[in-house]
Amino acid sequence: MPRPRFPLGATLLVVLGTVAGANADSRAPTYSLHTRLAPGTVDRVQTKVEVGGDLTVVEDSKVKRLKMSVVANLGYHERFLLASAGADGPLRSIRHYDQASAAIKIEDGGFQPVLSENRRLIGAQVDGAEAGLFSPRGPLTREELDLIDVQGSSLMLGRLLPDGPVAVGATWKHSEAVLAALLRLDEVGKADVQSTLASVKDGAALIEMSGKAEGAVNGVSTEIELKAKYQFHLKAGRITWLGLLIKENRSIGHVGTGLDVVARLQTTITPGAEAEQLSDTAIAGLPISPTPELMQLVHRSPDGKWEFAYDRRWFITAESADGLALRMVDRGELVAQCNVAAVGKAEPGKLVSLESFQKDIQRALGKNFGQFVKAAQRSNEAGYRVFRVEAQGEVEQLPILWIYHLVGHVDGRRVSFAFTMEGELFDRFALSDDEMVGALRFLDSEMAGQSPAAARQTPTATSQSASNPLR
The missing domain is CATH 3.40.1000.10 (Mog1/PsbP, alpha/beta/alpha sandwich)
Incomplete structure (x- = not known):
């Protein structure tokens, strides 16, 4: 039996938002939670993913459940190249991964995918509901792409935030179109995911997010339930921490196993970092937009x-x-x-x-x-x-x-x-x-x-x- 395909991107969630309304006391102070991001800015990003649950496969015309677990660690510097001011405008960055590995166990077997040394430079882009990763140095393998193409992309975190000033207790909903890009789904047909400004203390805003989303990927349906918290640093104008708890139930599809899993993701972002691998000299002459050949x-x-x-x-x-x-x-x-x-x-x-x-x-x-x-x-x-x-x-x-x-x-x-x-x-x-x-x-x-x-x-x-x- 081939290795069942289980995407990190199928179980980790970050969402985009537009203000649905402020239900806080109008006399309370309001806060502008707006990302301040300029081209050339470099962040340090560290993500840990833990997944547990069952894969479902069909063997001899019967559905079989396989116990599985994943522990993955991703660490990279990210230089922003294009940051659109619009809610759905294009975003583009280039990353250098110094850490990209996972330990995957399925029943009594397992394997450990890694990102090869000469594919550590990765371009990331978002355009509307479409998001993708590629290497400017040449095509990736499917295992390499699956390893790094997780949900909750750091490039898109700023779109979790509301469009205008909000007070503590205010809530805002997140759009289906951008949810599809961040969930790495083909589409989201129904969602009730929203965020709430829970508190502002010591220069940081703590935001809570929860809800459900129903969508499809590669022709099969999936249901996701999430609870999350993320922190916005008021002075830096950036989200610096994200924690997600996600439950996903996905049907068996044309090219993938079914999923019944719970995932935990934590991402820490440190703005103002430096990375020689992303300097003008280091990336000079490299394609920063994907070509058809690089997307293979x-x-x-x-x-x-x-x-x-x-x-x-x-x-x-x-x-x-x-x-x-x-x-x-x-x-x-x-x-x-x-x-x-x-x-x-x-x-x-x-x-x-x-x-x-x-x-x-x-x-x-x-x-x-x-x-x-x-x-x-x-x-x-x-x-x-x-x-x-x-x-x-x-x-x-x-x-x-x-x-x-x-x-x-x-x-x-x-x-x-x-x-x-x-x-x-x-x-x-x-x-x-x-x-x-x-x-x-x-x-x-x-x-x-x-x-x-x-x-x-x-x-x-x-x-x-x-x-x-x-x-």
């Missing part, structure tokens, strides 16, 4: 002999020594699935013909095969020979389109890709197969022992451009 993820085969980059809409659902299975989810709908596998090495100079490849496909499809639509052979920019074959057929009277690729190295190494989708979804699938197959790179022997990130720094390892329970 990368997967390395277990034996370290090949890797490929892929769109974030693809999720790894199973992996073995021989290959892996992925599913594409777009706007909550399952669009396609893909199987990737290393094929037996051919004798150099004696690779199979396109016709033989088509015969193998027809045999594999058996009675489901209808007809071939296209068949082509080419050499790609990496110098590999690529077969691409489209076939139509039916499975249980449902029209199906299969797209097969066979990629061969001149030395005889080969990797196959098999994409499957309902015929009516082909337009949404578009050229996803060509993008994934085009990003495949066979790794030289001296690179096979390196991490994916390390190998990607070597030009011959990749071109332009696993299932992890953290995200």
Whole structure:
């Protein structure tokens, strides 16, 4: 069974707000809880996450509950690059992580994802309800992204605050649109989360937050209940501490396990820090906005002999020594699935013909095969020979389109890709197969022992451009 995917971002919560009304005594003093944040400001951020509960999976047509726990520690400096004054305007920062690790236990097993050394520089951005992380130095792995893409992003904490002055006892609600970005959900359909100014003492405002939110992620529903406190430093004009207690109940989905968990998160922020790794000299020439290539993820085969980059809409659902299975989810709908596998090495100079490849496909499809639509052979920019074959057929009277690729190295190494989708979804699938197959790179022997990130720094390892329970 592949590792169940359990996102830190699925269980940790911070929310945005707009003033819903001040219900405090109008004669009481009011306080302006407005973030004062200028580009170039550097913070020190430390976050600890503890999660416990159950994962739910389907085995042999039955739902099974698996005990799990997570302890994660994240530490980084964050330099703000763009801070919009509007409630929904863009935000942008760049971070350097000196600590990013987790210990994940599932039943009697477990693993410990880490962020590789040459992916410690991370760009963060928020634009409306969309939020994302990327590395200016190259694509992340899914495990690396899941490790650091937690809810309660420090970049967005200022939007927890009310729009105008409030008195002790005043309350304000938080918008569904921004909740979706901070919860790392595709959408929030219903929420009653609100904050209350509980007290002001010794130059600090203590705010309490509570409520429920219902939403969806990757096409499945989730319910979240939270209680939280956060502290606003009046002189600094910044939130400096956040504590969250969250309960989440998430359904089993196309690409992830179900969740029935309780999470605790504590974040401490120290404004006015310094970080040489984020100086003008250190980040000069690096992209501070994500490119399509940087927003891709990368997967390395277990034996370290090949890797490929892929769109974030693809999720790894199973992996073995021989290959892996992925599913594409777009706007909550399952669009396609893909199987990737290393094929037996051919004798150099004696690779199979396109016709033989088509015969193998027809045999594999058996009675489901209808007809071939296209068949082509080419050499790609990496110098590999690529077969691409489209076939139509039916499975249980449902029209199906299969797209097969066979990629061969001149030395005889080969990797196959098999994409499957309902015929009516082909337009949404578009050229996803060509993008994934085009990003495949066979790794030289001296690179096979390196991490994916390390190998990607070597030009011959990749071109332009696993299932992890953290995200």
